[in-house]
Amino acid sequence: MSSMDAVVKVFCVHTEPNFSLPWQRKRQYSSSSSGFIIEGRRVLTNAHSVEHHTQVKLKKRGSDTKYLATVLAIGTECDIALLTVSDDEFWEGVSPIEFGELPVLQDAVTVVGYPIGGDTISVTSGVVSRIEILSYAHGSTELLGLQIDAAINAGNSGGPAFSDKDKCVGIAFQSLKHEDAENIGYVIPTPVILHFIQDYEENGNYTGFPVLGVEWQKMENPDLRMSMGMGLKQKGVRIRRIEPTSPESLLLKPSDVILSFDGVDIANDGTVLFRDGERIGFSYLVSQKYTGDKALVKVLRNSKTLEFNITLATHTRLIPAHIKGKPPSYYIVAGFVFSAVSVPYLCSEYEKDYDAPVKLLEKHLHGMAQSVDEQLVVLSQVLVADINIGYEYIINTQVHAFNGKPVKNLKGLAYMVEKCDEEFLKFHLEYEQIVVLQTEKAKAATPDILTTHCIPSAMSDDLKA
Known part of the structure; x- marks a missing residue:
């Protein structure tokens, strides 16, 4: 597999902030993880692999040289980081990895990387066992993710997951550690990766994944739907609260029922149709957009159907999930x-x-x-x-x-x-x-x-x- 030559080992020295003594930093420590070369003389890895970095170095397969790398962008929500190397020698004799389409259930996947237990490249294989909206541990957010049964261990983070057509279908980023679970690994799929890359290319930095700034409840109870004035065939979710800082707060109101997003009908359980008859949370539709994009939201208010063209923005949290590399205040x-x-x-x-x-x-x-x-x-x-x-x-x-x-x-x-x-x-x-x-x-x-x-x-x- 020639694509394996484009998989690199990432060496990072981290210096984390000290929140108990915010005027100083903690003792530095080192970590190793995986990454892979993509077109445009760039390397992808996980955001948590280079978080609070003071130095990042990359080593190619079969090489004895470590090359200094520069971090171009860190996407905390999606746990992806983009790196580059200024030394021309690093890019010689390597073909960038190409991305494939989102796989379907039972598709074979091969995870390649440099996990603990040895210094050479490691290959584990399995199948796609689930595709759904996942909780991204590093980003404290929810985005599309793949669950696979190939082993993902410490050090595998940032390595590519290949399809049987030798195309990259995702980035290994976390695994489920539980006494009742074995070999449950998670992969960041190509739609999320390409969103991150396009966001960086268009804006010169990472701006994030937009959200619909509302909290909602399911409308599965028929009496609840009747009390909200919904027709027999109408489906949707009820808005509980709206983020005061979001653009939605100017247009939407609590107790509005969201019927559709950008023309896609939302079911009473908050899901929308996803390919091949599968269903997925409607936040997937929102996360496919970019910050500043507009979306048509249809709501039911006092038994009347209204449509709003809403500008999407990222989430402003009262307690932020990250301080994004800055020292604590x-x-x-x-x-x-x-x-x-x-x-x-x-x-x-x-x-x-x-x-x-x-x-x-x-x-x-x-x-x-x-x-x-x-x-x-x-x-x-x-x-x-x-x-x-x-x-x-x-x-x-x-x-x-x-x-x-x-x-x-x-x-x-x-x-x-x-x-x-x-x-x-x-x-x-x-x-x-x-x-x-x-x-x-x-x-x-x-x-x-x-x-x-x-x-x-x-x-x-x-x-x-």
Whole structure:
């Protein structure tokens, strides 16, 4: 198989942010994974393979040379990264891998890569056992995915999955680790890969997969459908909530029933027809679009059918799934460390994000940003000093207001504290707690506390701008 020569081993040195001590980074570590060469002198791999990279090197099959690579784009939602190598020697004697069509059930697939257990290339084979909307672990999102029964192990990530026609039908990216499951691997299919590549080519960077900014419920109960004024043959899903930051919020309303998306009828369980009589979640239709594209949405409102031409946008989360390579934001006054909450922050503080306090978890799962720049700000920890005695027990508690003014984001809080000329700094926290310090004393105590903890600045660079 000549295509195997285009499969490369990816060596990455990662330096992750330290969310507990956001003014510094964690100790660097190395990883290896797989990737493959495509046309245009580019290499595809997984986003998680090069996340927080400080150096990326590639090695071809049968070569003893590692070539320095540049990361062109990282698609966090779809877990794909695009790399290139400036050294012309790397591209000699290699034919780029070509993409094939989306396979059907029972089609044979061969996964090629460099998994743990050896240094040479590895080949595992199986069949496509399922095609559906999958939860992408790295991206905290749901996109089309293939389930296969070929083994996918650590190091296989980013390697191609070939059809029996020697065409790439996907990228290996995760496997199911469960005591009741064996050999369940997942592959990012070609429609998702080509969407990522076209997005990068048209925009010069990765803009993301658009979403319909609504939460909906199934309409499988006949009494529910009758109460909503639906006809016997009408099918659809009811809108529960609408993201205030989404373009949809200007046109759609809660309790509208979405009947179709771009002319494709939606069933009462939220699925649409997919080839060969299969059904798939209608979010697949949305994810096929690009940011800024328009879509025709037909809804039933008060027993009347209405049509809206909606501009699609990416999702603005109250608690973002990623910080996209940026260092964490922080602000310190009198030993109080304030941070903006993200999913990586929760994972860092609680190992698994669902071990977080109930109030933060509820905001993570159900909270909606009221504006594009809204953040959930917490008092993450107290660096103990004489000035903050009695407050040292407070950790990861949301800050609602400062001196009676609501806290919209971390930058806003830092600005209000820095400009405060009132006698007291008064922070209103979750559960009606308040924290009060004398303004002059608090600001005077901050430099010594920073020096004690070897902290270079009272705030992160993004808050200084």
